[in-house]
Amino acid sequence: MKVILTQEVSGLGTPGDVVEVKDGYGRNYLLPQGFGIRWSKGAEKEVVNIKRARGAREIRDLGQANEVKAQLEGLKVSLQVRAGDGGRLFGSVTPVEIVDAVKAAGGPSLDRRRLELPSAIKSIGSYPVKVKLHPEVTANFDVTVNRSK
Template identity: 35%
Template sequence: MKVILVKDVEGWGTLGDIIDVKPGFARNYLIPKGFAYPATEGYVKHVQDILNQKARKLEKQKQEAEKIAQQIDGLELDIPRPVGPTGKMYGSVSSADIVEAIKEKTGLEIDKKKIMLRNPIRDLGAYNITIRLHPEVSAKIKINIIPEEQ
């Protein structure tokens, strides 16, 4: 029996794939769970429409990410932090601190999950940070962690 997948099914395929499965598997599992429809002309056209909408949405998101990347690529930020008498920084600089600094300087709101920072920064100095705005679009910024003036 031929069915068209409307969701990704591990080991079988992804959205829009037309696969050939045993009739019992299709009737008892795939179709009742909403993973697939019978591969009739109407359902194939319906799934193609869904794929086209998804592609347009992804393209729009990519264009928006490219606009933001143009605005912040090469941006240099100074983030002041309190330091002790030995010159050691109190606390650390996290993704949320970087997002706040970008918002103060440019007015753009960026999700902190998009900042590629493995561990919080715990030392003074200059750091190059990558911001992945979209799977295909990223920007690089430079942050300077400086001592806070008393």
């Protein structure tokens, strides 16, 4: 089955790529999750639009990726969340909340799908976060989770 990816899928491709996948994987996972659309001649025309949108929000080159990395690594990111008596959170910290906290701390806007968390953040403390900015550049920074007042 041929599928046009609309979002980045780890190990498969980036938005706008036309990939050949097994029928079950495409039909049961990629299409229902919105990660891709079924390939057709009409859908092939959408590839140009998808790649143009990706180019608008993607980091252009290695130099820009290194600038963003330097900016992120010098940033102090903290989140205020509700927590119980033992420091355990009511829920967990999501990548969207981390991206919003980076922006609020004066950092660049990031794509939530490029964040790599070692595990779910479910208690108060400091956690390392990786961001894959470019195929050759990965930025590391810490997120401090505090109890809201």
